[in-house]
Amino acid sequence: xxxxxxxxxxxxxxxxxxxxxxxxxxxxxxxxxxxxxxxxxxxxxxxxxxxxxxxxxxxxxxxxxxxxxxxxxxxxxxxxxxxxxxxxxxxxxxxxx
Numbered sequence: 001x002x003x004x005x006x007x008x009x010x011x012x013x014x015x016x017x018x019x020x021x022x023x024x025x026x027x028x029x030x031x032x033x034x035x036x037x038x039x040x041x042x043x044x045x046x047x048x049x050x051x052x053x054x055x056x057x058x059x060x061x062x063x064x065x066x067x068x069x070x071x072x073x074x075x076x077x078x079x080x081x082x083x084x085x086x087x088x089x090x091x092x093x094x095x096x097x
């Protein structure tokens with residue numbers, strides 16, 4: 001059986017300089033969003049179909065923390081979720097995209 005990785009590396013698809021290393025901490029507590037314990041990491045995940053992405057993350061145990069709420073704007077939009085352990089992340093999309 002292989003040992004668990006100690007560091008995960010995220011890379012951009014274009015080979016750019018967007019590399020980030022992530023080392024797990026075994027003694028963490030979920031952050032309190034929007035106030036409370038600080039976040040260890042925050043992910044903005046860009047999706048093409050927000051409805052499908054919303055259904056998928058909810059089926060995997062996410063909780064919706066802040067809805068986009070139908071803001072009237074041409075700007076990109078986002079919704080805030082928490083994973084099952086309470087860590088917040090955003091699903092982001094380009095309006096009209």
